[in-house]
Amino acid sequence: MSPSSTASPILRFESVSKRYVIDRSRSRPAHSDLGQRLLDLAARPLRALRRAEPPTRWREEVWALKDVTFEVQRGEVFALVGGNGAGKSTLLKLLSRIAEPTAGWIGLNGRVTSLLEVGTGFHPELTGRENVFLNGAILGMSTAEIRARFDRIVEFSGVERYLDTPVKRYSSGMYVRLAFAIASHLDHEIMVVDEVLSVGDAAFRDKCMTRIEALVRDEGRTVLFVSHDLAQVSRLAHRALLIEQGQVKLIGPPATVIGRYLEGTPSPQRDPTAERGPLRDLVATSQRTDAAGTRPGDVRTGAPTTFDFELGPRDRDAVLELRLDLGGLRLLTLQAPVPAAATHARCAIDALPLAPGTYLATASLRAGDQELGRLDPARAILVTADDAWSSGEGPLAVRARWDSRPPSVAPEP
Template sequence: MSDTVIRVENLSKKYILGQQKEGSSRYKSLRESMSDGAKSLGKKVLKPGGKKDLNPSSEEFWALKDVSFEIKQGDRVGFLGRNGAGKSTLLKVLSRITEPTSGSIRIKGRVASLLEVGTGFHPELTGRENIFLNGAILGMSKAEITRNFDEIVAFAEVEKFLDTPVKRYSSGMYVRLAFAVAAHLDPEILIVDEVLAVGDAQFQKKCLGKMQDVSRDQGRTVLFVSHNMDAIQRLCSQCVMLERGRVTAQGDTNSIVVRYMSNNSTIQASPNEWIDVSQVRREMGTKEAYFGAVQYSSLNEAAAFQPYSNGSLEFLLAIESDSVKQIGSIAVCLYEKFGTKLVNADSLSLGEIITLQKGKNIVKIKIEKLYLNPGIYVLGLWLADPLRGIVFDYTESAFEIEVINLQVEGLGIRSSADGFVTCDFELFQMTELIR
């Protein structure tokens, strides 16, 4: 159809993963590579059955496999999936940064991409020079760039540093300027990866508003990758979910987000029992320290230790660490089914530092009063050193927790309260007439 701006058919991307010999270094010099290549000339390596294997130490990895979808003009499409699902690879292929192995892509219109900090910037050039460089790369004339220049600078909030080489910019300044350039130089298609997470909350809100404006008011198409379900819901009208390089679902945002959040929350979780979370998929993390198991309880035997509205909720966290570490941010989070974070019990807000010893550690977090209505919620876990900017472990869907209504649970009736949080309130009937 004429309003289709992106058509992807049976798209696949294969990488060859080389396996290093034991004891070999990760990187080789040019001389070593040429030497190894010369030594291998003339050698015949046979597979079982007598067939030649030109590279017996390599294996194939399909980052994308038979991906197909269509996107129409003005659509705002979110791409969901765990780490390694193929989201970033797909955006790189659509941005023509990476060539596909097979399949076809048809794109109608000029594409502006923001895939990682500093993409398309030259570090030695100033902010001013990089604005004109990026505009030229996008095919803009000098007059067009000049026309949008003041608006770009105002949006990025880098006026004081405009004539400073961008290599001296912080990551936040880099992203602000890169997004401002990509969004203001009139691309028909704007592609944005998780890179916006580098900016502060206020700037992220500003970027989401800009992407909504260019789509709604100017009819441009936006492709957006984020682990922030709230941002996905605010911006995107539809979503594509990827898993292990394949499209597993596509449709309206609410239904896909619910499916995404429930995908890894199928662990059977009961109070006062250790729940193994070591194999749950992670959003990110170095795994130098990680959550191995979790136990939760309301500490109330009358509720069978099940969490309940306005009651306390205690978590015991079993954490494995490869060495002694100072942890400035350890958190348990509770999300509703659409991915909105409702509870964030983070040690960072208390200003407390936890010292992990090498091996197994037990940390307790207690929520004094759980202001959540009865329902099913998803538990997320977070472990980081914010001073060094290191995330050790993070999953937003370890398992599901049911919050009950203690007053009616004994009757087998589940509360139908609207909303997510409880509140204390009083009711009065006024008998005096107001004159």
């Protein structure tokens, strides 16, 4: 799994910078209604006159990326972690050639497929079959290549029966499945995955992740991906890069990078839509008996600890699941049914068996196969040491009793 360090990298960014010039004088909407159009039409001669005057606009320069340098080895899964507007998307845009760097260079030893293009160019009027060929061509496959993969694509997507139906009649799930099937059957060496795994149902997301893992394991593909789901990052990635304000802050193991990212964002930037979802918040708190007192968010090794969930409106009973991860390793899964009427749920652990460190808590609310909601983004649980409990290396902390006896005087048979 770990790529050889002597081989030349499959991908390298060298001092890459990207500058955008924001032109304030042209902040007009791209789409306007008919009334606006008519007004525009009437105002056109006026505007033409104004344009003839010397321009008084002003420009602003923004460096979306500044001096970004990193390498990715063949067969590696490399994650980009960073907040909104940190430069992740710009970086992927440069990689997929939609934009060119302003300075620096990007070296590639293979072709790039972007899964950020899932479903791009699908035409609603065309049938599933026609769209497979069109989309394949858009992603860079020749007609012969698509034909050779056609059966496998159709099988993976599971839409055989509707192949000759226009995709405008597809459900959104079928649409995404077909699109992902096409993109994931390209044999390009480098795959760029941007947030696509946040669409579709839970079962399909899992299938996609499994497919990506298989491509990496069996075919030695290299994957560069962006996800807000930090649990996904820690499950898939071998290494991660933390990017802030267009600059590389840290490259290293996913657990370290995620920990640093979450520390840098003390109040987790929550998705405003999640505030209204069925699973709104999670706070972990350890009970303290000493003078320090109990503080929400303060979590100690070995202490009695509660995980408090704030729940939003739901229309049915569901199962609440809490998961704790460390660097792609699932440490713990706890679940319990919660009735539809509950607005809060609490999970209490007598003695938290986690050594000091940063853990990732994810949670979801399910009814049967359907996911009603999940915690987004995942929460970091910072576990601090407690004097009463000492632990060595490893993520687990348990209270252990040791006995040592003098040389045995056990009776011999």
